[in-house]
Amino acid sequence: MTPIVLVTGASSGIGEALCRECVAKGWKAIGIARSRDRLLALQAELGQGKFYPVVCDVTDATAVLSASEELVKVGLIPTIFFLNAGIAGEECEEDPSHFDLAKHRQIMDVNYFGALTWVMAWEAVCKNNGGATFVATSSVNAFWAPPK
Numbered sequence: 001m002t003p004i005v006l007v008t009g010a011s012s013g014i015g016e017a018l019c020r021e022c023v024a025k026g027w028k029a030i031g032i033a034r035s036r037d038r039l040l041a042l043q044a045e046l047g048q049g050k051f052y053p054v055v056c057d058v059t060d061a062t063a064v065l066s067a068s069e070e071l072v073k074v075g076l077i078p079t080i081f082f083l084n085a086g087i088a089g090e091e092c093e094e095d096p097s098h099f100d101l102a103k104h105r106q107i108m109d110v111n112y113f114g115a116l117t118w119v120m121a122w123e124a125v126c127k128n129n130g131g132a133t134f135v136a137t138s139s140v141n142a143f144w145a146p147p148k
Contacts, residue, residue, distance in 0.1 A: 006030040006071075006078040008058055008118065009085035011038035014137060018082055023050045030076055032056050032067070032085070052076060058085045058114030068121040077129050081122065083115035083136040111138070 005022045009015035010031030016038075019029040023046045030052045031039050039053030056067045071077070087110045115136045126132035 003027045003080060004030065004076060004078045005080040005082060006032065006118070007082045007084060008032040008114070010042070010053075011035040013084075015082070015084040016042060018084065019051060020046065023047070028052065028076070030054060030071065030078060032058070058117065059109040061117050064117045065121050068118075068125075072125060077125060078122070079126075079129070079132050081118060081132060081134045083118055083134065085114050086111040086137065 003022075005018075005027055007015050007018050007022075007029060010019050010029075011033035012035075015031070015033070019031050019042065022029045028050060029046070031042060032054050033039055034055065034057050036053070036055045039055060043051045043053050052071075054067050054071070056063045058064060087107060119134055122132065
């Protein structure tokens, strides 16, 4: 049976590289990201039937649940989840002269709750399917704050 991996943040960086690596190993990769154009370009490169693009914002629980239901309907049930979507770097930089709680909420919505929503959406399906592995990445910003 061909392994199926679901990767969030698949349109760039680590997520994109992971999709490439998994497909190169003969796995099926489901790429989750907000950028339809980048996902479709990756699918054109990696091949239909090998890479499945899903446009979804990880901060939208309704969209995550809907995308998950659609994947189950078409029989794409991952056994590996790489929860990689996140914001870091300049997207996380704060104005040093003004505290902005909204920025902190955005970071938590993407980096923390964005991962947990996928776990919630797939928990029962994975239990009924014999289990799954969930891997989550984190930013170096969890340990070291940017200079600003």
